[in-house]
Amino acid sequence: xxxxxxxxxxxxxxxxxxxxxxxxxxxxxxxxxxxxxxxxxxxxxxxxxxxxxxxxxxxxxxxxxxxxxxxxxxxxxxxxxxxxxxxxxxxxxxxxxxxxxxxxxxxxxxxxxxxxxxxxxxxxxxxxxxxxxxxxxxxxxxxxxxxxxxxxxxxxxxxxxxxxxxxxxxxxxxxxxxxxxxxxxxxxxxxxxxxxxxxxxxxxxxxxxxxxxxxxxxxxxxxxxxxxxxxxxxxxxxxxxxxxxxxxxxxxxxxxxxxxxxxxxxxxxxxxxxxxxxxxxxxxx
Ligand SMILES: Cc1cc2nc3c(=O)[nH]c(=O)nc-3n(C[C@H](O)[C@H](O)[C@H](O)COP(=O)(O)OP(=O)(O)OC[C@H]3O[C@@H](n4cnc5c(N)ncnc54)[C@H](O)[C@@H]3O)c2cc1C
Numbered sequence: 001x002x003x004x005x006x007x008x009x010x011x012x013x014x015x016x017x018x019x020x021x022x023x024x025x026x027x028x029x030x031x032x033x034x035x036x037x038x039x040x041x042x043x044x045x046x047x048x049x050x051x052x053x054x055x056x057x058x059x060x061x062x063x064x065x066x067x068x069x070x071x072x073x074x075x076x077x078x079x080x081x082x083x084x085x086x087x088x089x090x091x092x093x094x095x096x097x098x099x100x101x102x103x104x105x106x107x108x109x110x111x112x113x114x115x116x117x118x119x120x121x122x123x124x125x126x127x128x129x130x131x132x133x134x135x136x137x138x139x140x141x142x143x144x145x146x147x148x149x150x151x152x153x154x155x156x157x158x159x160x161x162x163x164x165x166x167x168x169x170x171x172x173x174x175x176x177x178x179x180x181x182x183x184x185x186x187x188x189x190x191x192x193x194x195x196x197x198x199x200x201x202x203x204x205x206x207x208x209x210x211x212x213x214x215x216x217x218x219x220x221x222x223x224x225x226x227x228x229x230x231x232x233x234x235x236x237x238x239x240x241x242x243x244x245x246x247x248x249x250x251x252x253x254x255x256x257x258x259x260x261x262x263x264x265x266x267x268x269x270x271x272x273x274x275x276x277x278x279x280x281x282x283x284x285x
Contacts, residue, residue: 009262120157
């Protein structure tokens with residue numbers, strides 16, 4: 001029997017008092033469809049550290065659904081990471097999204113400052129210090145991490161995280177299903193058995209979507225970009241078109257064997273829930 005699909009919703013710590021006040025309602029709306037877990041981002045270098053923890057508590061308080069904090073190691077010391085892990089463990093956290101984090105703009109080389117240089121070192125550290133107490137998710141890049149030397153090296157580096165003890169992977173956003181299937185195929189050939197869950201970013205704005213894509217090196221198919229550009233000033237029409245593009249992407253991924261979907265909600269319930277409804281997801285689970 002195939003394993004049930006896993007669905008997760010990513011949040012970020014709100015940055016303004018207004019956004020903070022809105023969060024419980026957004027979280028409750030998203031929780032209504034009972035995702036397997038929420039995840040909460042964490043600023044590289046520790047900015048947002050308290051925000052991650054407070055957002056985690058908000059989700060637990062309003063939903064009782066599992067929450068996975070993201071933990072970035074760039075610029076951190078072992079003592080600092082150990083303290084965060086201890087606090088999460090004491091709070092009952094069972095899953096961590098383990099990341100290097102983006103290098104500060106001031107970094108002079110591609111190598112991260114601090115006592116950790118790459119995410120595989122963080123995964124090893126979590127396993128050494130906490131055994132199997134946490135389920136560990138890591139990032140995967142179907143279209144290659146933008147700082148990687150080439151796709152083969154980037155894939156080797158993904159394998160290091162799996163060897164270090166990752167239980168599952170969440171991908172960077174992408175709009176090209178073939179890039180995901182190619183990555184999964186390479187992983188299978190390399191003997192990797194962990195689930196690789198596609199990261200899904202709803203499309204609600206031309207400018208934001210293109211900014212996200214260029215920031216993480218994701219390719220936007222030309223025809224989609226042109227249509228979005230043309231609809232830029234018609235929010236409703238752009239939303240409908242974006243919804244149809246991402247719905248089709250999700251359908252293709254699930255039909256092709258993806259083990260679930262990780263939604264980048266951008267702290268909005270509407271776009272993710274419209275996708276959910278379009279996909280008739282509860283019926284698929
Ligand atoms: C699902 C998801 C969630 C995210 N959440 C956050 C978040 O909460 N906060 C945040 O700041 N960022 C977040 N990011 C972005 C992420 O931090 C950046 O993409 C970051 O630049 C890389 O993090 P990583 O964990 O993939 O790093 P790594 O796996 O360490 O890879 C980073 C780069 O180094 C190379 N590399 C890796 N290991 C080695 C090695 N041993 N030797 C040489 N080269 C190596 C890789 O090929 C890659 O180019 C997220 C990304 C994803 C996909």
